[in-house]
Amino acid sequence: MDDKPKSKDEIFKILDKYQQKDLFYSDGRILGSMCTESDAISKLAFNKFISSNLGDPGLFKGTKLIEDYTIKNIGSLLSIDNPYGHIVTGGTEANLMAMRAARNYARDYKNIDHAEVIVPKSSHFSFKKAEDIFNIKLINADMDNFKIDVNSLESKITENTIAIVAIAGTTELGLVDPIEEIADIAQKHDIFLHIDAAFGGFILPFLKESGYNFPHFDFSLEGVSSMTIDPHKMGLSTIPSGCILFRDKKYLEVMEVASPYLTKKSQSTIVGTRSGASAAATYAVMEYMGKEGYTKLALEAMEKTKVLKEGLLKIGYELVVEPELNIIAFNHPNIDTNSLAELLEEKNWSVSVSSYPKAIRIILMNHVTLDNINDFLNDLKIIANSV
Numbered sequence: 001m002d003d004k005p006k007s008k009d010e011i012f013k014i015l016d017k018y019q020q021k022d023l024f025y026s027d028g029r030i031l032g033s034m035c036t037e038s039d040a041i042s043k044l045a046f047n048k049f050i051s052s053n054l055g056d057p058g059l060f061k062g063t064k065l066i067e068d069y070t071i072k073n074i075g076s077l078l079s080i081d082n083p084y085g086h087i088v089t090g091g092t093e094a095n096l097m098a099m100r101a102a103r104n105y106a107r108d109y110k111n112i113d114h115a116e117v118i119v120p121k122s123s124h125f126s127f128k129k130a131e132d133i134f135n136i137k138l139i140n141a142d143m144d145n146f147k148i149d150v151n152s153l154e155s156k157i158t159e160n161t162i163a164i165v166a167i168a169g170t171t172e173l174g175l176v177d178p179i180e181e182i183a184d185i186a187q188k189h190d191i192f193l194h195i196d197a198a199f200g201g202f203i204l205p206f207l208k209e210s211g212y213n214f215p216h217f218d219f220s221l222e223g224v225s226s227m228t229i230d231p232h233k234m235g236l237s238t239i240p241s242g243c244i245l246f247r248d249k250k251y252l253e254v255m256e257v258a259s260p261y262l263t264k265k266s267q268s269t270i271v272g273t274r275s276g277a278s279a280a281a282t283y284a285v286m287e288y289m290g291k292e293g294y295t296k297l298a299l300e301a302m303e304k305t306k307v308l309k310e311g312l313l314k315i316g317y318e319l320v321v322e323p324e325l326n327i328i329a330f331n332h333p334n335i336d337t338n339s340l341a342e343l344l345e346e347k348n349w350s351v352s353v354s355s356y357p358k359a360i361r362i363i364l365m366n367h368v369t370l371d372n373i374n375d376f377l378n379d380l381k382i383i384a385n386s387v
């Protein structure tokens with residue numbers, strides 16, 4: 001740090017220089033991200049509440065009311081009238097809270113000390129962090145075409161099983177696990193069931209209402225104990241905005257730690273000082289979009305997915321699985337996946353490579369236009385013709 005202060009102009013000249021090295025969603029070249037440009041209204045709301053601290057809610061009573069309202073509002077999307085939860089930094093923190101709640105509950109009420117959690121191989125790597133932080137053991141569910149194999153699920157349950165995790169919109173392929181059957185099994189064995197809808201939570205409800213054929217995946221199933229949903233993905237809110245919802249207050253209570261010097265005497269969240277801005281941003285964008293806005297967004301995303309899918313098949317590429325949401329994973333029969341990713345990188349496309357299975361992974365977010373898709377398909381055609 002320098003002794004002498006710099007001027008605002010000087011500082012922003014430097015910041016601009018750094019920012020020029022970033023990619024921008026608006027360039028239309030970011031095809032492998034689950035995030036997108038946040039809606040303008042969420043940025044305004046974020047800035048307005050940028051200094052408010054939900055970790056000390058007695059000082060920010062209004063912001064706390066915004067968080068409460070937003071939790072209820074998100075709950076209404078996921079078929080629960082009175083959820084308990086928080087606006088957090090993202091899917092990772094939400095999943096960590098779910099795993100901590102399940103572990104503590106099993107420890108306090110069922111005397112389970114060697115906690116095991118059954119997770120599918122398709123689950124997000126945040127569960128590996130939970131395994132490490134909370135000293136739980138992850139048990140892999142068997143898979144059937146990249147979804148949890150329901151038939152073998154019960155065979156994985158032991159006396160140490162504290163939770164089952166199922167995914168509504170997997171990170172790599174956008175698939176929805178057979179959650180109705182899984183919820184029945186969890187309920188039968190009285191095991192905590194966490195649904196990770198970080199990506200799917202802000203698209204599935206709107207597609208379902210528009211007639212898309214998805215199974216029930218939310219709190220409408222009695223066996224579901226908690227859900228993760230990310231406003232900063234399909235919700236168009238600012239980064240960082242995640243959300244954790246619990247069916248029951250007791251799951252927050254088992255995580256309570258005394259917070260003596262603050263206005264509220266206990267905290268269940270992992271972080272202490274936490275952003276009121278994220279809650280305000282999510283409140284604003286949800287009110288601004290309404291069900292109508294999100295439905296339009298969801299249907300447009302699925303239309304773009306269809307255009308990309310049909311374009312890929314026409315020029316000799318193969319999908320690894322039929323897409324269920326706005327995520328497509330594909331390969332070319334004669335090109336190795338990593339080489340294909342490099343060739344696309346050379347043409348200035350930023351794609352992502354999935355690990356299970358290995359494929360080029362494209363997410364049709366709001367910032368990806370039909371023109372971008374056509375340009376992308378043209379480059380893919382040139383690449384296919386050159387091998």
Ligand SMILES: *Cc1c(COP(=O)(O)O)cnc(C)c1O
Pocket residue numbers: 034089090091092093095124126167169170171196197198199230242
């Ligand atoms: C993105 C994602 C996460 C992680 O969310 P972050 O906001 O990146 O922490 C967790 N689970 C699923 C299914 C996701 O798609």
